[in-house]
Amino acid sequence: MKYTLLELIGLASIGTVSWFVLRGVWKFLYSTFIGHALGHSLSLKNIGQWAVVTGATDGIGRAYAEELASHGLNIVLISRSPYKLQNVAAEIESQYKVKTKIIDVDFTNGIEIYDRIKKEIEGLEIGVLINNVGMSYAYPEYLAEVPNAAEFSLSLINCNVVSVTQMCILVLGQMVERKKGLILNVSSASAVLPTPLMTMYSSTKAYVYKFSEDLALEYAPLGIKIQCVLPGFVVSKMSRYKKPAFRIPLPRDFVRGHMRSLGLEFASAGFWVHKILLGYYTKLNMISPSTVVNVTFANLNGTRQRALKRIQLQQEQQKQENGVENGVENAKDK
Numbered sequence: 001m002k003y004t005l006l007e008l009i010g011l012a013s014i015g016t017v018s019w020f021v022l023r024g025v026w027k028f029l030y031s032t033f034i035g036h037a038l039g040h041s042l043s044l045k046n047i048g049q050w051a052v053v054t055g056a057t058d059g060i061g062r063a064y065a066e067e068l069a070s071h072g073l074n075i076v077l078i079s080r081s082p083y084k085l086q087n088v089a090a091e092i093e094s095q096y097k098v099k100t101k102i103i104d105v106d107f108t109n110g111i112e113i114y115d116r117i118k119k120e121i122e123g124l125e126i127g128v129l130i131n132n133v134g135m136s137y138a139y140p141e142y143l144a145e146v147p148n149a150a151e152f153s154l155s156l157i158n159c160n161v162v163s164v165t166q167m168c169i170l171v172l173g174q175m176v177e178r179k180k181g182l183i184l185n186v187s188s189a190s191a192v193l194p195t196p197l198m199t200m201y202s203s204t205k206a207y208v209y210k211f212s213e214d215l216a217l218e219y220a221p222l223g224i225k226i227q228c229v230l231p232g233f234v235v236s237k238m239s240r241y242k243k244p245a246f247r248i249p250l251p252r253d254f255v256r257g258h259m260r261s262l263g264l265e266f267a268s269a270g271f272w273v274h275k276i277l278l279g280y281y282t283k284l285n286m287i288s289p290s291t292v293v294n295v296t297f298a299n300l301n302g303t304r305q306r307a308l309k310r311i312q313l314q315q316e317q318q319k320q321e322n323g324v325e326n327g328v329e330n331a332k333d334k
Contacts, residue, residue: 001021018246024279025205025288030264031261032261032272036264042182044071044128045188046180048128048129048175048180048181050073050076050127050128050333053068054077054131056078056168057085058078059132060234060236061132062130065088065130066092066115073098074099075092078102078104079270080104080105082104084241085104100122103116103121107159108135108156108158109158111149117167121171125174129181130184133183135159135238136238137168137198138314139307153200157204161204164207164211171178172219176224181224182224185211185226185228185229187205188227188230189232191208191230192209192230193292195296212228212266218252227261227266229269229270230267230270230274231268232271232273234249246273251317254274257270260269
């Protein structure tokens, strides 16, 4: 049977598209389910006695701390609230029978906090580092309209960029000496997708992605595994989602899903639904960038408008309360 040139081109196109689709489906299934079931994912056994988790008292950070403790690792919990740290440490020690150490620092501060962290972790055999600490906008906003934008930008960079860089510097030396170690840098899906009205946040997360990508290549020959995590929305204080849904998992479900992908892929969206959504939007962004931009802008601007209405309503209520108080005071004076 002879084919015309157009028919051959059509068959070749169908074959190419089919290959890419099948390759994507296999990659998803392998990194999410099959690889772990076959025992190909990274084992945490004998990787080191301690794991360090930043932003460890809430959300994903706490879930990572608990999951690592369940594997028998001692946990260094780093966050800014001593009270919360003490409570989480006590719960982990009681439930998982491991040791904990707490370090209360504020990652929005400058470089001086890392001297203290270095002293606190000195002598510990650190096998795992989870760079989870991060901060975002109170609500989506135009850059010039972000409240206290100049001060906020410095805090955001310190928390999202400087923390990841400095924490890696602190632990890589001893990991190289032992020729083993795992570093997970928590970025965001916004790092690889258009995110207008969240410009500073998405840009800092893009740094985490690129930093992790090149660092993974740099240290792979030395036995260190480095992975970038690209979560979507998870139930947490930062996301402001309080109840789980199909695309919004609880932190523990996200972390358990992500842990199955350790060593199987460089960048992971973690939860299987997030992987599908991120894959869909990244492909759509290649085909029709304007569609992704329009959808994203509409969603974020809608969130912005609702937030501004809430703020305006709160301000009006405060004025009314102040007016009543002033009226009472004036009546007393009379």
